[in-house]
Amino acid sequence: MSGPAGSGIEVRSVSRSFWSGREEIRALADVSLTAHKGEVVGLLGPNGAGKTTLLRILATLLRPDSGSARVNGYDVIEDAMEVRRSIGYLSTRTGVYGRLTPLEIMDYFGSLHRMSPSMIAERTEMLFGRFDLWKLASLRCEELSGGNQQRVSLARALLHDPPVLILDEPTTGLDVIAAATTIGFIDISRDLGCCVLFSTHVLSEAEKLCDRIAILHEGEIRADGTLEELRERTGQRFLEDIFLHLAAGSVLQPGASGQGPGCA
Amino acid sequence: MRLSGIGSGVAGIFRREVREGLRNRRALFLAFGLPLVLYPGLVFLFTTLERQQFEVMENQPAEVSVIAPANDSLASATIRWLEGDSRVIVRHLTALPEDSLTVAPGTDLMRGEHPDTSRVRRAIRADSVDALILLLPRAQAGPHGGELPLLGVFFEGRSEESFARTRRVTASLDSLRGELFELRARLAGVMNPWRDMILVVHDSSMRIARSGRYLGSILPFLIMFIALTGGSYIALDAVAGERERGTLESLLSQPVHRLAIVAGKALAVFCASGVAVVTAGIGLLLGSAFMPLESMEGVEMAFPETSALVEGMLASIPLVLEIAAALMIVSALARSYKEAQNYMLPLSLLLMVAGVLSTSSRIPFSPGLSLIPLTGQAFAIRELLSGGGDPLLIAASSVSGTVYGLAGLFWASEMLSGEGILIRRQRSRPPKGVSPARRAIVLGLAVLLGLYYLSGLLAGWSPLLGIAVTEWGFLMIMATGFVLVFGLRPSSVGLRPASSISLGVALASAVPLAVLAAAVLLLQSILFPIPASLSELMKPIARATVAETVLILSLTPAVCEELLFRGVIMRQMAREISQPRAVVVSAVLFGAFHLSIYRFLPTLAVGLALGWLSFASGSILPAILLHACYNLAARYLIPESLQPEGLLAPALIASLAVLAALGVTALRRGKRDRGPLVR
Ligand SMILES: Nc1ncnc2c1ncn2[C@@H]1O[C@H](COP(=O)(O)OP(=O)(O)OP(=O)(O)O)[C@@H](O)[C@H]1O
Numbered sequence: 001m002s003g004p005a006g007s008g009i010e011v012r013s014v015s016r017s018f019w020s021g022r023e024e025i026r027a028l029a030d031v032s033l034t035a036h037k038g039e040v041v042g043l044l045g046p047n048g049a050g051k052t053t054l055l056r057i058l059a060t061l062l063r064p065d066s067g068s069a070r071v072n073g074y075d076v077i078e079d080a081m082e083v084r085r086s087i088g089y090l091s092t093r094t095g096v097y098g099r100l101t102p103l104e105i106m107d108y109f110g111s112l113h114r115m116s117p118s119m120i121a122e123r124t125e126m127l128f129g130r131f132d133l134w135k136l137a138s139l140r141c142e143e144l145s146g147g148n149q150q151r152v153s154l155a156r157a158l159l160h161d162p163p164v165l166i167l168d169e170p171t172t173g174l175d176v177i178a179a180a181t182t183i184g185f186i187d188i189s190r191d192l193g194c195c196v197l198f199s200t201h202v203l204s205e206a207e208k209l210c211d212r213i214a215i216l217h218e219g220e221i222r223a224d225g226t227l228e229e230l231r232e233r234t235g236q237r238f239l240e241d242i243f244l245h246l247a248a249g250s251v252l253q254p255g256a257s258g259q260g261p262g263c264a
Numbered sequence: 265m266r267l268s269g270i271g272s273g274v275a276g277i278f279r280r281e282v283r284e285g286l287r288n289r290r291a292l293f294l295a296f297g298l299p300l301v302l303y304p305g306l307v308f309l310f311t312t313l314e315r316q317q318f319e320v321m322e323n324q325p326a327e328v329s330v331i332a333p334a335n336d337s338l339a340s341a342t343i344r345w346l347e348g349d350s351r352v353i354v355r356h357l358t359a360l361p362e363d364s365l366t367v368a369p370g371t372d373l374m375r376g377e378h379p380d381t382s383r384v385r386r387a388i389r390a391d392s393v394d395a396l397i398l399l400l401p402r403a404q405a406g407p408h409g410g411e412l413p414l415l416g417v418f419f420e421g422r423s424e425e426s427f428a429r430t431r432r433v434t435a436s437l438d439s440l441r442g443e444l445f446e447l448r449a450r451l452a453g454v455m456n457p458w459r460d461m462i463l464v465v466h467d468s469s470m471r472i473a474r475s476g477r478y479l480g481s482i483l484p485f486l487i488m489f490i491a492l493t494g495g496s497y498i499a500l501d502a503v504a505g506e507r508e509r510g511t512l513e514s515l516l517s518q519p520v521h522r523l524a525i526v527a528g529k530a531l532a533v534f535c536a537s538g539v540a541v542v543t544a545g546i547g548l549l550l551g552s553a554f555m556p557l558e559s560m561e562g563v564e565m566a567f568p569e570t571s572a573l574v575e576g577m578l579a580s581i582p583l584v585l586e587i588a589a590a591l592m593i594v595s596a597l598a599r600s601y602k603e604a605q606n607y608m609l610p611l612s613l614l615l616m617v618a619g620v621l622s623t624s625s626r627i628p629f630s631p632g633l634s635l636i637p638l639t640g641q642a643f644a645i646r647e648l649l650s651g652g653g654d655p656l657l658i659a660a661s662s663v664s665g666t667v668y669g670l671a672g673l674f675w676a677s678e679m680l681s682g683e684g685i686l687i688r689r690q691r692s693r694p695p696k697g698v699s700p701a702r703r704a705i706v707l708g709l710a711v712l713l714g715l716y717y718l719s720g721l722l723a724g725w726s727p728l729l730g731i732a733v734t735e736w737g738f739l740m741i742m743a744t745g746f747v748l749v750f751g752l753r754p755s756s757v758g759l760r761p762a763s764s765i766s767l768g769v770a771l772a773s774a775v776p777l778a779v780l781a782a783a784v785l786l787l788q789s790i791l792f793p794i795p796a797s798l799s800e801l802m803k804p805i806a807r808a809t810v811a812e813t814v815l816i817l818s819l820t821p822a823v824c825e826e827l828l829f830r831g832v833i834m835r836q837m838a839r840e841i842s843q844p845r846a847v848v849v850s851a852v853l854f855g856a857f858h859l860s861i862y863r864f865l866p867t868l869a870v871g872l873a874l875g876w877l878s879f880a881s882g883s884i885l886p887a888i889l890l891h892a893c894y895n896l897a898a899r900y901l902i903p904e905s906l907q908p909e910g911l912l913a914p915a916l917i918a919s920l921a922v923l924a925a926l927g928v929t930a931l932r933r934g935k936r937d938r939g940p941l942v943r
C-alpha cells in the first residue's frame with residue numbers, strides 16, 4: 001500500500017491564487033507543511049484561510065501555481081493517479097448518490113479502486129459495523145439524514161484502506177456520537193500507521209486528537225507544531241486563545257480580552 | 265494493463281449511471297414512455313387531420329366567379345359548360361361590355377403575369393370564391409397575327425386546399441377543350457384517334473414505400489429529439505448533477521482516468537438515448553400492427569417497411585452518439601443542474617436547424633451535406649427509410665458522424681481533466697489584458713459579418729462598383745480604423761520595404777499559384793459540382809475591360825485585402841500564437857471572406873501562400889504584388905490554358921515545383937537578411 005520512502009504528506013512552498021477579474025486572491029502563499037506516517041495533523045484557520053484549497057491540491061483536484069507537494073511519496077502533479085490511489089479524501093460538503101443505497105455506494109467506489117468483491121464486502125462489514133450503518137444499509141441515501149449521509153461518505157473514503165487520509169471538516173453536521181466515532185476512527189488509523197491531515201473548526205477535537213496543529217491564516221501558515229510548542233510560542237494556555245492570538249490578531253485588539261501578548 | 269484499467273473504470277461508472285437512471289421515474293419516462301406514446305399519437309393526429317383534409321379536397325366542388333364579355337358565343341358556351349360540371353359551381357357572373365377589359369400591352373399572361381394582382385385578390389375575397397375565371401375572347405396576338413382567346417384562372421394559393429380546388433377548375437376547363445376539339449374533328453369528318461385511347465397514370469411504388477418516403481422526411485427529425493430527451497436526464501445528471509450534489513469532487517479524486525469517467529457516463533447517455541429511439545421504433549411497429557394500412561384511404565403517412573425501419577434505426581447510431589456527446593458537453597459546461605437545463609433550449613434549437621433540412625424532400629442528399637454534423641446523419645436516415653440512398657453517401661455520413669461524436673466526447677473529457685470543472689466563476693490564471701489574437705479574430709469575424717450584409721445591400725449595383733466600394737469603403741476602413749484605434753505602427757502591420765528578391769519571388773510565383781488554385785478548384789468540383797448559376801454570376805466580371813481588370817479586380821483587392829488579412833489580422837495574431845498558426849487562421853478567414861463554399865478551398869490555398877510570403881519577407885509589399893499578379897493570372901491565363909484537363913497534371917506538378925523552389929529561396933534570403941523570421 002505505501003509508496004516510495006518518505007513521509008505521508010510533504011508540502012513545499014506551495015502558492016496558489018484565484019483571479020476574480022483583475023483582482024488576485026491569494027488563497028495559499030508559500031505554504032510548507034509535513035505530516036508523517038502515524039501522525040494526525042490538524043489544520044485550523046478562519047473561514048477563507050485556504051484550508052480547502054490546500055487539501056484540494058493534495059487531492060490532485062487543483063494545481064499549485066508554484067511549489068510542490070508529495071503524498072505518500074508521490075508527486076501530486078507527476079503521479080496524480082498514484083496519489084489518488086493512496087488517499088481517502090473527503091471534501092467539505094461531500095455528497096452521496098441519492099438513488100443508491102449505502103451498500104451500493106461502497107460497491108461503486110470499490111470498483112473504482114478495482115477492489116475485488118470479497119475485499120469490498122470485508123471492508124464494508126468492518127466500516128459499517130464501526131459507523132453503525134447496518135440498519136441503514138439498504139435504504140436509499142436520499143432518505144438518510146445529513147449526518148448519516150456524512151457517515152456513509154466517511155466510510156466510503158476509508159473503503160480502500162488508504163495510507164493517507166485527507167479530510168475537510170469531517171465532523172461538520174455529525175451528532176456527538178458520530179463525531180466521536182469519527183474522531184475515534186482517526187485515532188485508530190493513526191495507530192495503524194496512517195497519516196491524517198484534517199481541517200476543522202472544532203478546536204476541542206484538534207486539541208484532543210492532533211499530534212501537531214497547523215494554523216493557516218490568509219494563506220499563510222502562522223504556526224505549526226505540537227500543542228505544547230504552540231503554547232510556548234504564544235504564551236497562551238488554551239488552544240482557543242492560541243488560535244485567536246495567531247489568526248485573529250488583526251481583528252481583536254491585543255489585550256482587549258486580557259489575553260494579548262502583553263499579558264504573557 | 266493501462267487500457268484494461270480504463271475499461272474497468274468505464275464499466276463501474278456506466279453501471280452506476282444506469283442504476284441511478286433506472287431508479288429515476290422521470291428518466292425512465294423520457295427514455296421509454298414518451299417515445300412509446302409519441303409515434304402512435306402523432307400518427308393518430310396526422311391520419312385524422314389528413315383524412316378530413318382528403319374528404320374536403322376530394323368531394324367539395326370549387327366555387328368560382330366568372331368575368332366575361334356579355335354577348336360572346338365562346339364565353340357563353342364556356343359558362344354553360346362550367347355550370348353543367350359538378351366539379352365547379354359558378355357563384356358570380358360579371359358580364360362586361362365588349363372590349364371593356366383590356367390587358368396591358370407586354371403583359372405575359374402565360375407566365376403568370378396578370379393585369380392587376382391586388383384587384384384580382386380583392387375580387388376573390390369579396391366574392392369568397394376559390395378562383396376567378398377571366399374570359400377574354402380576343403386578348404392576345406396569335407402566332408400568325410390573328411387574335412387568340414384567353415382564359416385566365418386566378419386563385420389565392422394560400423393552402424393545399426385552394427390548390428386542389430383550382431386543379432378541379434382547370435380539369436373542368438381541360439375537358440371543355442377536349443370536347444370542343446372532338447366537336448371540330450367530327451364536323452370536319454375526321455375520326456379523332458385520341459378518343460379511344462386509354463390513358464393510365466399509375467404510381468407503381470408500393471404503398472408502404474411511399475409512406476416510408478413521407479415518414480422518412482419527418483422521422484429523422486423526431487429521432488433527434490427522442491434521442492435528446494431520452495438521454496437528457498442521465499446526461500445532465502452526469503456532470504452538472506454530480507457537481508451540484510457534491511459528489512463530483514469525490515469522483516475526481518478516485519484513481520480513474522478522466523477519459524474513462526466520460527466514456528462510462530457517455531455510454532450510459534448513449535444507451536438511454538438509443539433505448540428511447542428503439543422504443544420509438546417499437547412504438548411504430550406496434551402502431552402499424554393496430555392500424556392496418558387498408559383502412560386509411562387517402563392517407564399517405566403510414567409505416568415504412570420493417571427492413572427500412574431497421575436500417576434507419578441502425579443509421580441513427582452515429583446521430584445518437586453525436587447527441588450524447590453534445591449532452592455531455594452541455595453537462596460539463598454548466599455550473600449547475602439548472603444552468604444545464606437552460607442550455608437545453610439552445611441545444612434543441614441547434615438540433616432543429618440541423619435537422620430541418622432533411623425534412624424537405626426537395627433537398628437531395630449530397631456529399632457536402634453528408635459531412636455536416638447531425639444534418640448528414642439525419643439525411644442518411646431519411647434516405648434509408650424511403651428505401652434507397654447512395655450507400656457511399658450513407659457510409660460517409662455515418663463515419664463522419666461517429667468522428668464528430670467521438671471528438672465531442674473527447675472535448676468533454678478535456679473539460680473534466682482541467683481543474684476548471686471545480687472552479688467556474690474565477691479564472692485560475694491571471695488575465696493578460698485583452699489578447700491581440702482575440703482582437704484580430706473579432707476583427708476578422710466582424711469583417712465577415714459586415715460583408716455578408718453589405719453584399720445584400722450592394723446586390724443591385726454593378727459588380728465592379730460593388731467590389732470597389734466593398735474594398736475601399738469597407739475593408740480599407742476597417743483595417744485603417746483598427747490600426748488607428750489601437751495605435752499600431754506602420755512597420756507592425758508589415759508596411760516596410762521589401763527586398764528585391766522577395767518581390768521577384770512574388771512575381772514569379774503568381775502563375776504557378778493560379779495553376780495550383782485552379783487545380784484545387786477542379787479537384788473540389790469532382791466532389792461538389794459547382795452549380796451553373798454560380799458561373800453565370802461571374803460573367804459581368806469576365807466582361808471587364810483591361811483597365812477595369814487592372815485597377816478594380818487586381819490592384820484594389822491586393823492592397824485592401826493584404827493590409828487587412830496579412831497586415832493587421834495575421835500579424836496581430838502572431839503576437840500571441842506561432843507564425844504558422846497565424847498563417848493558417850488568417851488564411852481560413854481569408855477563404856471564408858470570399859463568402860462562397862465553392863471558393864473556400866482555392867482561396868484558402870492562396871491565403872496560405874500569401875501569408876507565408878508575407879512572413880518570410882517581413883513585409884506585406886511582396887504579398888500585395890503576388891496578390892495583384894495572381895488575380896491577373898487567374899483572370900487571363902487559367903480559364904483558357906487549362907481547358908484540356910490533361911494539361912492540368914503536368915502544369916500542377918511544374919507549378920508546385922516552382923512554388924517550392926521559390927519558397928525555399930525566399931526563406932533562405934529572408935533568414936540571411938533579417939535573422940529568424942520577422943515577428
Ligand atoms: N474555486 C474558487 N474560485 C475562486 N476563489 C476561490 C475558490 N476556492 C477558494 N477561493 C478563494 O480562496 C480563499 C481560500 O478559500 P478556502 O476555501 O481554501 O478557505 P477555507 O479555509 O477552506 O475556508 P472555510 O473555513 O470557510 O472552509 C478564499 O478567499 C476563497 O475566496
Ligand SMILES: [Mg+2]
Pocket residue numbers: 051052053092168
Ligand atoms: Mg473549507
